[in-house]
Amino acid sequence: MSDQSEVNRRRRSLVIASACAGGASAVATAVPFAASMLPSERAEALGAPVEADIGQLNPGEKMTVEWRGQPVWILHRSKEMLEDVKLADGKVADPKSERKKGELTPEYARNEYRSIKPEYLVVVGICTHLGCSPQDRLKAGPEAFESQWTGGFYCPCHGSLFDLAGRVYKNKPAPDNLKVPPYTYLSDTRILIGDDKKGA
Amino acid sequence: MAAAEKQAVTGAGPFNGLLTWIDQRFPLMETWRSHLSEYYAPKNFNFWYYFGSLALFVLVIQIVTGIFLTMNYKPDASQAFASVEYIMREVPWGWWIRYMHSTGASFFFICVYLHMFRAMLYGSYRKPRELLWIFGMLIFLCLMAEAFFGYLLPWGQMSYWGAQVIVNLFDAIPVIGPDLAIWIRGDFVVSDATLNRFFAYHVIAVPLALLALVVAHLLALHEVGSSNPDGVEIKNVKDPKTGKPLDGIPFHPYYTVKDTFGVVVFLIVFSIVVFFAPDGFGLFLEDNNFIPADPLKTPPHIAPVWYFTPYYSILRATTESFMWALAAGVIAMAGLIIWSVKNPRTRIAVTALALALLLGFYAFDPKVWGVVLMGTSVMIFFFMPWLDRSPVRSIRYKGPITKTAIALFVIAFFVLGYLGTQAVTEERTLAAQIGTAVYFLFFFLMPWYSKMDKCRPEPERVTSK
Numbered sequence: 001m002s003d004q005s006e007v008n009r010r011r012r013s014l015v016i017a018s019a020c021a022g023g024a025s026a027v028a029t030a031v032p033f034a035a036s037m038l039p040s041e042r043a044e045a046l047g048a049p050v051e052a053d054i055g056q057l058n059p060g061e062k063m064t065v066e067w068r069g070q071p072v073w074i075l076h077r078s079k080e081m082l083e084d085v086k087l088a089d090g091k092v093a094d095p096k097s098e099r100k101k102g103e104l105t106p107e108y109a110r111n112e113y114r115s116i117k118p119e120y121l122v123v124v125g126i127c128t129h130l131g132c133s134p135q136d137r138l139k140a141g142p143e144a145f146e147s148q149w150t151g152g153f154y155c156p157c158h159g160s161l162f163d164l165a166g167r168v169y170k171n172k173p174a175p176d177n178l179k180v181p182p183y184t185y186l187s188d189t190r191i192l193i194g195d196d197k198k199g200a
Numbered sequence: 201m202a203a204a205e206k207q208a209v210t211g212a213g214p215f216n217g218l219l220t221w222i223d224q225r226f227p228l229m230e231t232w233r234s235h236l237s238e239y240y241a242p243k244n245f246n247f248w249y250y251f252g253s254l255a256l257f258v259l260v261i262q263i264v265t266g267i268f269l270t271m272n273y274k275p276d277a278s279q280a281f282a283s284v285e286y287i288m289r290e291v292p293w294g295w296w297i298r299y300m301h302s303t304g305a306s307f308f309f310i311c312v313y314l315h316m317f318r319a320m321l322y323g324s325y326r327k328p329r330e331l332l333w334i335f336g337m338l339i340f341l342c343l344m345a346e347a348f349f350g351y352l353l354p355w356g357q358m359s360y361w362g363a364q365v366i367v368n369l370f371d372a373i374p375v376i377g378p379d380l381a382i383w384i385r386g387d388f389v390v391s392d393a394t395l396n397r398f399f400a401y402h403v404i405a406v407p408l409a410l411l412a413l414v415v416a417h418l419l420a421l422h423e424v425g426s427s428n429p430d431g432v433e434i435k436n437v438k439d440p441k442t443g444k445p446l447d448g449i450p451f452h453p454y455y456t457v458k459d460t461f462g463v464v465v466f467l468i469v470f471s472i473v474v475f476f477a478p479d480g481f482g483l484f485l486e487d488n489n490f491i492p493a494d495p496l497k498t499p500p501h502i503a504p505v506w507y508f509t510p511y512y513s514i515l516r517a518t519t520e521s522f523m524w525a526l527a528a529g530v531i532a533m534a535g536l537i538i539w540s541v542k543n544p545r546t547r548i549a550v551t552a553l554a555l556a557l558l559l560g561f562y563a564f565d566p567k568v569w570g571v572v573l574m575g576t577s578v579m580i581f582f583f584m585p586w587l588d589r590s591p592v593r594s595i596r597y598k599g600p601i602t603k604t605a606i607a608l609f610v611i612a613f614f615v616l617g618y619l620g621t622q623a624v625t626e627e628r629t630l631a632a633q634i635g636t637a638v639y640f641l642f643f644f645l646m647p648w649y650s651k652m653d654k655c656r657p658e659p660e661r662v663t664s665k
Contacts, residue, residue, distance in 0.1 A: 034383075037397065043387045064496055069389040071496040125496075129567060131368040132361060133498040144625065157365060157502050158516050159624030171520040175565035 049194030051186065054120065062136060064125065067193050071125040071133055072181055074191065077118070081164050084140050084150040085113055088163035091150075093170045094177055104128075106196060109180045114165040122183050122191065123166040125153075129174035132157035138164070153178075235422055240448030241455055242428035244664035248318035250462035255311040256414065257463055258304050265301040266403065273353065275399035277392035280355035281492040299478040305347055306484040307470060309507035312340060320584070320606065323593030324427040330585040332420040335413055337582050342410045344578070347507065349402040352395060356489030357499045363398070364390050365502070369515075372571045374564060389495060430662045431593025437661055447662045480506075483621075501623050509620025510613050511574050514639065516624060517632035518570030523561050525637065526569065530557050533644055540648070573636070580643045587643060590650040592658050599653035605642055612638035 052065045052074055059078035064071045077085070089095045097105040097114055108116050115121050125133050134153035143149040145159060152163040161169040166178030182196040209219040209229060223229045272291050274283040287294035316336070319325050325333035352363045367390065371381040386393035425435060434445040449455075479485040483506045488499040504512050518526075534554035538547045561569065590598055595606065616635040619628050 037383055037386055039382060039387050040393065043391070043393060047388065066496060069387070069391060069495055129368075130365040131371075132365060132502065133496065135498070135500065156498060156500050156623065157361070159629070173516065173519060173567060173570065175567050 047194070049192050052191045052193060053189060054191055055189035059119070060138070062138070065193060067124075067181065072193050073121070073123055073125045075121040075123075075138075075164070077113070077121055077164060080140075081138070081151060082113065082118055084152075085163060085165045087140075087150045088152070088165075088167065091169055092163055092167040092177075093172075093175075095167060097167070097177060099176055103179075104176055105180050106182055108196070112165070114167065114177070114180055116183075116185065120191075121165060122180060122193065123178040124181050125178070127155040127157065127160055127174050128168065128176040128178065129155065129158050129160050129172075134160070134162060134178075235418075236452040236456070237450055239422055239451040240434070240445050241426045241451050242430075242434045242445075242662055243447055243449045243454075244428050244430065244662045245426075245455065245458070246429055248314065248321065248429070250459065250466075251311045251315040251318060253459040254462055254466050255308065255315055257466065258308045258311055259410070259414065261300060261304045262308065263407065265297050265304065266407075268297050269301055270403055275353065275396050277355060277395050277493075280353060280395060284354045296474070299474045302485055303470065303474050303478055303480070305350065306480060306505070306507065307466075307473075308343060309347070312343060313507075316340070316581070317610075321595045322427060322429050323431045323588065323590070323595075325585045326427075326431070326588065326593045327585065328424050329420075329427060332417065332424060333585055334582060335417040335420055339410060339413045339417060340581075341578070342406055342413060344508070346402060346406045346410065347505070349398040349406065351505065352390075352398045353402065354489060355395060355493045357491045357493055358486045358489040358502060360390060360493035360495065361498050361502050362504055363394065367394075369571045369574075372565075372568045374568065391495075427593065428662055429594060430596060430659060432658050432660070432662060434662065503621045506617065506621065509618070510616040510639075511577050511620075513616040513620040513632045514577050514636045515570045515574040516620075517629060517636045518566050518573050519629065519633075520566050522633050522636075523566055523569065525633065526573075527558055527561050529637070529640070529644075530554050530561075536648070573640075577636075577639060580640075583643070584646075587646040588650050589647050590653060590655060592655045594658070597656045597658050598650075599655050601649045601653040605646070605649060608638050609642040612636075612642070 047068045050065055050067050050072075052063070052072075054063070054074055054076070057063055057074065057076040059076050060081065062073055062075045064073055066072070075081075095112075097110050101107075101110065105114060109122075112118075113121070114123070127134050132155050134155040137143060137149065137154045138151050140151040141149055143154070145154060146161060146169075150163065152161060153166070154161055155174065158173040160172040160174035162174075162178055163169070166180070168174045168177050181193055183191055183193045184196045186192050206220075206224050209216050209223055212219050219228065269287065272283060272287045272294065274280055284298070287298050289295075291297075319333065319336070348363075348366060352359045367381055367384050370384060371377045373380060382388060384394075385391065386397055425433075428434070434447040437446050438444060439446055473480065473484075479487075486503070486505065488502070491499070503509065531554065534550050537550045541547060541550075590602065592598055595603065612635045616632060616639065619632045619635065622628060
């Protein structure tokens with residue numbers, strides 16, 4: 001009896017050991033499969049910076065450029081629009097862009113207008129809620145979603161509102177302001193989006 | 201040889217010889233008997249019992265039409281939309297095959313929802329059928345995944361932005377979320393890589409899991425036996441001579457004939473939709489999906505297909521102000537559990553969980569909790585066998601509280617479903633929040649109301665005219 005149980009214990013240890021070894025190799029085998037689903041080298045390379053010419057953009061107009069497959073908006077804000085940004089201060093959740101500083105708002109855009117030059121707003125036009133692209137509601141005036149609308153953007157998917165500086169309204173599904181991409185002025189009329197080190 | 205000693209098959213006329221040859225090498229007759237000709241099902245199945253077999257029938261339609269669609273479809277972001285239009289306009293009968301597939305998706309959900317509702321009405325998930333219910337729920341999850349992956353393939357505006365929103369749900373998970381979303385998409389936005397892998401999931405990975413689960417669901421059903429509208433076990437009263445349940449009838453021919461009739465009626469309704477209203481008036485195929493995907497422009501109004509809208513409403517209802525209602529709900533639930541459970545360990549655990557949740561409500565965005573609530577609204581069904589503590593199974597013998605609760609739940613489900621198709625306004629958000637509260641109260645209060653409800657005694661045997 002005792003002899004047999006000794007044999008069993010040895011066998012059991014071997015079974016456990018080989019099951020562990022087999023299990024570990026199965027998990028290790030899964031790694032390449034999981035890794036194959038990450039963005040490929042080509043997809044990574046497509047993230048290069050893009051240039052935009054804002055010479056033709058009149059006050060009050062907006063243009064969209066594609067960067068990393070995402071829409072980047074450039075809005076030339078008129079004087080009234082800049083006033084509207086100030087009016088929205090009380091309604092927005094994060095007026096001074098203090099949340100997730102480095103990730104959402106680069107150092108040089110962490111001001112009232114969230115931009116390098118107050119007239120030109122540059123933001124990624126993707127709602128921080130679930131990734132829809134908000135629509136222009138640039139004119140101030142009563143809207144169905146907000147009676148005292150001071151101009152900005154409305155997300156059709158879940159009703160999030162952003163002011164003319166891309167700052168999110170309080171008590172809306174979107175938690176954060178629209179992302180300001182890294183950008184820099186190559187000249188007065190040319191902007192480089194995706195890189196903020198000049199000459200790069 | 202044991203196999204050779206098997207009795208010869210009789211009753212199949214000219215095929216007796218062939219069937220005997222097979223049966224001596226494969227458990228043919230045994231399978232036939234145990235799952236069809238001698239599987240005893242209760243004799244009082246009613247209308248609601250059509251939907252299980254109909255769901256299986258739709259699965260066959262989807263697989264067959266799906267195979268033929270892959271012969272012409274191209275899972276490539278630059279060709280996908282055009283290849284679907286090619287199928288619709290140039291492939292002989294392509295429009296018919298594609299409309300059967302798209303209509304089949306909606307009908308699959310109709311059948312499965314009615315099938316699940318049947319189980320809720322008659323307590324079919326109660327012991328010993330918990331695992332049967334769990335397999336069913338896993339099938340439902342696979343079906344949702346299958347529908348979601350499939351909806352991206354036509355590469356229309358709604359395909360694209362629907363996928364964008366749903367994949368971004370994972371982005372909300374703290375810490376690992378953003379990387380997880382990139383891993384799922386295989387890119388920084390929904391792109392060709394995403395389309396290609398969703399195609400792989402849709403045509404092979406999920407269908408394989410789905411088929412395996414359907415087999416497990418049926419095996420579990422045939423192990424415990426079917427329940428019935430009275431919720432009483434037919435196994436309890438057997439013929440003393442034969443040992444067969446007195447209230448049971450063999451599945452074949454009785455229910456095979458009944459289900460065939462169901463299939464005929466189903467095909468009439470199905471064909472009417474396929475031929476005369478294949479877009480289901482914008483519910484089955486949304487208008488925006490006839491526009492090619494544009495990654496730079498979200499359509500003015502986006503909504504998921506109807507079968508996802510109740511959960512989508514719950515997601516949208518979770519705003520900052522709703523978090524207070526949620527916190528109040530957590531405190532009330534914790535109080536209720538502590539009051540009714542005397543075990544000190546459970547009490548401590550519940551208090552700790554409630555405190556952790558409250559802390560989480562404070563620490564993480566409402567966005568995260570919207571995703572959590574949406575997930576919970578689907579996963580909560582798994583727990584029904586343990587939430588329902590009524591002494592009886594069937595709605596026929598349950599009391600007024602349960603009947604009211606089920607009625608309110610159905611209303612909430614439809615209201616949420618409707619609101620999910622509409623654009624957001626303040627009033628609609630409030631309505632969705634009330635609906636969300638009713639939806640969850642139905643489940644979370646079930647252990648109490650199902651127990652205190654005044655039920656009528658169950659009969660000894662099934663009732664039928």
